[in-house]
Amino acid sequence: xxxxxxxxxxxxxxxxxxxxxxxxxxxxxxxxxxxxxxxxxxxxxxxxxxxxxxxxxxxxxxxxxxxxxxxxxxxxxxxxxxxxxxxxxxxxxxxxxxxxxxxxxxxxxxxxxxxxxxxxxxxxxxxxxxxxxxxxxxxxxxxxxxxxxxxxxxxxxxxxxxxxxxxxxxxxxxxxxxxxxxxxxxxxxxxxxxxxxxxxxxxxxxxxxxxxxxxx
Ligand SMILES: *[C@@H]1O[C@H](CO)[C@@H](O)[C@H](O)[C@H]1NC(C)=O
Ligand SMILES: *[C@@H]1O[C@H](CO)[C@@H](O)[C@H](O)[C@H]1NC(C)=O
Numbered sequence: 001x002x003x004x005x006x007x008x009x010x011x012x013x014x015x016x017x018x019x020x021x022x023x024x025x026x027x028x029x030x031x032x033x034x035x036x037x038x039x040x041x042x043x044x045x046x047x048x049x050x051x052x053x054x055x056x057x058x059x060x061x062x063x064x065x066x067x068x069x070x071x072x073x074x075x076x077x078x079x080x081x082x083x084x085x086x087x088x089x090x091x092x093x094x095x096x097x098x099x100x101x102x103x104x105x106x107x108x109x110x111x112x113x114x115x116x117x118x119x120x121x122x123x124x125x126x127x128x129x130x131x132x133x134x135x136x137x138x139x140x141x142x143x144x145x146x147x148x149x150x151x152x153x154x155x156x157x158x159x160x161x162x163x164x165x166x167x168x169x170x171x172x173x174x175x176x177x178x179x180x181x182x183x184x185x186x187x188x189x190x191x192x193x194x195x196x197x198x199x200x201x202x203x204x205x206x207x208x209x210x211x212x213x214x215x216x
Pocket of ligand 1: 026027
């Protein structure tokens, strides 16, 4: 509850980039996705602040994340997950309409697949990271579910970052630290966030001004 209250109070006035990562689970004593989120918490890209939250790898965690996603008009929403066999940072290009538990769809009336709302052309142009991998399969677990839920909200409810541009969102799978040190993963994620915001087609604007515009 305190976390929701915190997000509601602080984030409302300054809607920026929401970055989610996961807590450790199962036999893993740490989770690089959550660690990267914490490392970037509070830093700025393209003049917007990164606000990080960590959630559990569970249905409760996914729903908690959805709560943050729905809070305010974010500039971008990026979810991080951990994949222990990944060789680099995997940019998930599409989410599948499938619930981790109980199977069945996330949204019964929703399309089977939803693509990222980020401009990947700009990402490809700007990043020069040898560890960048493209993926069309975010799995069938909570990582995929969290991603579908966010894309469904953005697309269904037409959340715009500005006129003519949907809020950019992408899911990134982070590899084990033995594959890529945490600082390098964080650096790459940060440059990606910058590209996503920069490429969203919206002129630079103060979040406060936008907030007044949207809610005032
Ligand atoms: C966790 O480790 C135990 C013992 O090595 C093993 O039996 C179990 O399958 C592992 N669980 C997962 C989710 O990897
Ligand atoms: C991010 O920073 C805020 C403000 O310092 C803090 O309240 C929040 O718990 C941090 N998030 C994470 C995931 O550590």
